[in-house]
Amino acid sequence: MSTEASWLELADDDPFGIHNLPYCAFGQDRFRWTGVRIGDRILNLAAAEGRGLLDAGGAFLGQSNLNRFMSAGRPVWARVRERLTELLGSGRHREAVEPLLLSVGDVRLELPFEVADYVDFYSSLEHATNLGRLFRPDAEALLPNWRHLPVGYHGRAGTVVVSGTDVPRPSGQRKAPDEPAPAYGPSARLDIEAEVGFVVGVPSDGPVPIDDFRAHVFGAVLVNDWSARDLQAWEYVPLGPFLGKSFRTSISPWVVPLDALDAARAPGPEQQPPVLPYLRAADHHGYEIDIEVRWNGTTVSRPPFAGMYWTPAQQLAHLTVNGAWARTGDLYASGTVSGPEPDQTGSFIERTWNGARPIQLDDGTTRTFLLDGDTVAITATAPGPDGSRIGFGEVAGTVTKPE
Template identity: 85%
Template sequence: MSAAGWLELAHDDPFGVHNLPYCAFGQERLRGTGVRIGDRILNLAAAEERGLVDAGGAFLGQGTLNRFMSAGRPAWARVRERLTELLSAGRHRDAVEPLLLPIAQVRLGLPFEVADYVDFYSSQEHATNLGRLFRPGGEPLLPNWKHLPVGYHGRAGTVVVSGTYIPRPHGQRKAPDEAAPTFGPSQRLDIEAEVGFVVGAPSDGPVAVDDFRAHVFGAVLVNDWSARDLQAWEYQPLGPFLGKSFRTSISPWVVPLDALDAARAAGPAQEPEVLPYLRAAEHHGYDIDLEVRWNGTVVSRPPFAGLYWTPAQQLAHMTVNGAWARTGDLYASGTVSGPDPDQTGSFIERTWNGARPVRLDDGTTRAFLLDGDTVTITGTAPGPDGVRVGFGEVTGTITKPE
């Protein structure tokens, strides 16, 4: 089947029929969910109302994808097959074309209502870099790191869609040479380039590692903004709190797992051998290439393929204690970093805690984020027949503290 379909897209368009990521959008008084094809969005409620798609009413009157995501994998597969047909077979053009909206004419919103948010710490290179920065002379990885996917429970209410401004957070800070903490805006504001996974079908208890695809609907790009000075003072002994919870940005497009079949990959060898509940019979890693731009300058290209803990293992660990997974749960990979400085997914690593500032294309240098700085993270993955699957971008601009 042609990747272009009747829309006459280029064969290598990252948003052809091989992708079809979902979104939520608004246009004047119209608010609903859609699927992207090229540079347009198919209004799914209108398609269902006209009988072109049967999703059990999941798109009618819905401003988010939660109802559709809760329907489970058989419904996702059936609708995806139908959408592929509608956007490929020329006989459907007259019925479908009037329902396509130019992306430039709509406002993209948060694609799903976030139920819970968990962030992991699953890149060995990232964890090693931070260990060397914070515990010089000691073992960079803590004893538990290769036995379980380390993570923390974040704040669902401050997850925002790409393009939302990021206010510089306030909090307590205490430098090592200061006698007492002070309060004020963060001076060491950072990013974390990540990939997030969205739970669709809920569970009533633990999710086995090989049941990952039965529960996870799709993936998004994530920027877990981080105030390093707030984090350094507060995290002892319970971990991240205000240094993380002020904002987390996600891309507006949810790429279905089925669109990533060609990107599935084996993760790195895990030594020592993990406990049985983390062992998988299938490959659940993904080959995804990220790119980080700081005020338009490419400063890093983190490779997701090397992530030590896979998203399937993360979900299994997240629920193994009996916690259930809910529709709309978002869990992120943690910072994605490779072995080289220009593959790091955070600026604390890229600048080695500010000691090695980066030079931007405008001639200025940066160690951490300044007011007015814009960070954009993009991502693509291998698709069928040599094409790429696009994730779009997650972008945010830092605003002055209030």
């Protein structure tokens, strides 16, 4: 494998090599900074800018998250990325840069940006078909609008948390089909949804044209949209998800720049019937991202993002087409990523077919839905240049007893 060299002497297959350079927020004691990852280390960006090693217009100085830098726009993102590649690639900068590097294991990873709004889509044909068959067994799996627009819902930004944050089991109303009335209590059908999220950097004052996607979107993260299926099944008609979703959404601590995913671009799917003009892009593409879902250490699924029916550019165009503006820190997620095979599904309701097909884990136990103490970890990589791989890191969470 051929990759650009770095004086850090990284392994050729390091997913955090110089082609990646994902951004983060991190803390030590009571201090918080922004950083960029290279290998198993983080460069303190405020320190680098303060010493004149890079120029981001002061975007990193005194900042505890990435919002100010993300709002600066693509010319600044490109200039900083080019300079970081030079600082971490050329040995002549080693003496100045090395003292500003910290070990990933010695810092506390924080939520990388302040979330302005959170929208979750429903863009996998396989996932939508599976849930339609489970929730509406006597009707068409896809509702009439599904192939015409990216279906989504507006979530709760205040409950988006960084990987490693515990997930208390939510409580709410639930009602089984054979019960005469709803009851209140902890969810008994707690689930996950493996997704990819896109982060808005540059705000808009109205609709974002589909071909302006790259001018506004800064990068991507992994998302776990934790879902209480019993709460969701009772509440979602007629207005859609609410308490079954709003209790917790986890994201990875690393924001992979959109530019790092150029080699992962893949042709978008053929869409029939043809979509309306505002959803037609000059460059209709998605991304080839390979996801892995582990349940208590057992790999139970490998969902393929490349097969998503609706692309990130279409999602951004649709969520703003009514005049809603985009804001710095807006997070919108792809919806559950599922492929055509059972071991490619991104939720456990699909993987176990609503509990009818339990999964056996490596420790000999079986599962249908999540138990208290269970840990789910989602990882992903994408193709990089010259045969390299781009790592997204991990989004993980452990279920705890109800608060």
